[in-house]
Amino acid sequence: MRYVCLDPDGTGTGWVFVIVAAGTGVVYKVQGGGHRCAQYAQEGYLIPVFGRGLDQELKDIFVGELKGHGARRGGWPPALLDRLRAAVALHVYGSANRDDLFPTPLALDESRLADIDEAWVPVVTPDGPGVLVWENSD
Template sequence: MTFRRFVFLDPDGGSGGGWLHAVVEAPTGVFYQQQYGGTACQQGQVEGFLVPLSAPDQLAALRELFERHFRGAGTWNRTWTDDERDWLREPVEAIGYWACDGVAEEPHLLRLDESRIREADEAWVPVITPDGPAMLVWCNSD
């Protein structure tokens, strides 16, 4: 029998909204589920492992982009302008991610995964970490 677990991130919205995580894609048997896309209320799922991140200024910038500029209505499958892509890339690529090989820990910065930019939406942004591809997730605004 295959091990499978499903974890819905912040199912009741009671976390207070200040969290930010990367879910690194890996065959773990654990699937993280997330409502994203503002009022579009998309449902996403990614198998992997969760890495908590601390970047309050970058989270505020991401919220400004998605909640104010895009009006919290979702951007799934959007054709991003160069300016919007730059606006997204700037806070994402300033988020620190600590990678550990079991011996030493080393800080790195995330990178926006531009090959999957069409998947980018509020609270659901594809990124590259030192551990591989991931989804950057936070509390959806709706």
């Protein structure tokens, strides 16, 4: 396995990526969890998500609403879960191995609600399961 640390020195400048789960031999590592500074890892391939302020609503939810504590371990009030669904619906391109090359919105993977944490949100991508990651707030 090869390991790639996203933002290893903590000086990132507003990046957002999707790690699509796949047997690539490359594992991407990211710090999340707000003040807990949890270490997460996913084998797969990386899709950058381009645009300004794409992580703002995510930061508003996890840093503002949840006060930097990160995960709720599945106990999401309906209104907050709706905000999270909307925040992760970023448009990404799937792999070039598909006929449909138009950007498709990500969807919150509601089968993995207990895995959601600050800077680590399970999503469904055009190519299957993945994780939406962004610069940790701590």
